[in-house]
Amino acid sequence: MSIHINAKKEEIAETVxxxxxxxxxxxxxxxxxxxxxxxxxxxxxxxxxxxxxxxxVSVQGTxxxxxxxxxxxxxxxxxxxxxxxxxxxxxxxxxxxxxxxDIVIAMxxxxxxxxxxxxxxxxxxxxxxxxxxxxxxxxxxxxxxxxVHAGNILSSDAFYEEDENEYRKxxxxxxxxxxxxxxxIYTVAAQHGVSALSILTISDSLISGESLSAEDRERSFSKxxxxxxxxxx
Ligand SMILES: O=P(O)(O)O[C@H]1O[C@H](CO)[C@@H](O)[C@H]1O
Ligand SMILES: O=c1cc[nH]c(=O)[nH]1
Numbered sequence: 001m002s003i004h005i006n007a008k009k010e011e012i013a014e015t016v017x018x019x020x021x022x023x024x025x026x027x028x029x030x031x032x033x034x035x036x037x038x039x040x041x042x043x044x045x046x047x048x049x050x051x052x053x054x055x056x057v058s059v060q061g062t063x064x065x066x067x068x069x070x071x072x073x074x075x076x077x078x079x080x081x082x083x084x085x086x087x088x089x090x091x092x093x094x095x096x097x098x099x100x101x102d103i104v105i106a107m108x109x110x111x112x113x114x115x116x117x118x119x120x121x122x123x124x125x126x127x128x129x130x131x132x133x134x135x136x137x138x139x140x141x142x143x144x145x146x147x148v149h150a151g152n153i154l155s156s157d158a159f160y161e162e163d164e165n166e167y168r169k170x171x172x173x174x175x176x177x178x179x180x181x182x183x184x185i186y187t188v189a190a191q192h193g194v195s196a197l198s199i200l201t202i203s204d205s206l207i208s209g210e211s212l213s214a215e216d217r218e219r220s221f222s223k224x225x226x227x228x229x230x231x232x233x
Contacts, residue, residue, distance in 0.1 A: 002075040007039035013056040015084040022061030066184030090203035091177040106198040111183035127186030130195035155183035
């Protein structure tokens, strides 16, 4: 039991899927896990544990942005012994070739967040994916003929940018898409010696202006969840 998660230690698996949206966590538990049990409802930030192909897996909503997400990651790692953090999030495309509903695996996460500039004044830390989780996700996708993009993404502190052209400077450096948590998750994983990977589905395009509905963001990301569950040990 921790401040934000009212579970017993053994109720949470070593591998946890992390959607920002707690209702996506509920949908994942209902659609993909067997014998799923809700272990957390503090602040409505739902968490569930069940099995996938015989493996114990948990899924925990994190809320939006790095500060909220780091609370859950910190408690999952330090109070519940979690070893693998797999984010399953939505993202906005910065590239023409990255289309709505495409999947992006984040090899690294650039960021506008202050977490690492505060830690290393005058220097830069590069938050990166765990190589084993990355290879498992990439190999599974290839075997199943699921097309994925892999590369550098941006974890932003802002969903709504004041300057709508702000994204272009990141796009020029081949940043594939924007979301709001991965740089924090990769950093906290490195800090505690655990593994992390972010798998994202494109819900918006800054290029075409297309956007998925709230219902689609909650309940339509099956391909991404399949990759994440098959990446789990
Ligand atoms: O769909 P989730 O996982 O919440 O991720 C993305 O969606 C939220 C913004 O709508 C931010 O949390 C962003 O990172
Ligand atoms: O942070 C995010 C998440 C989804 N779509 C966006 O445009 N930005």
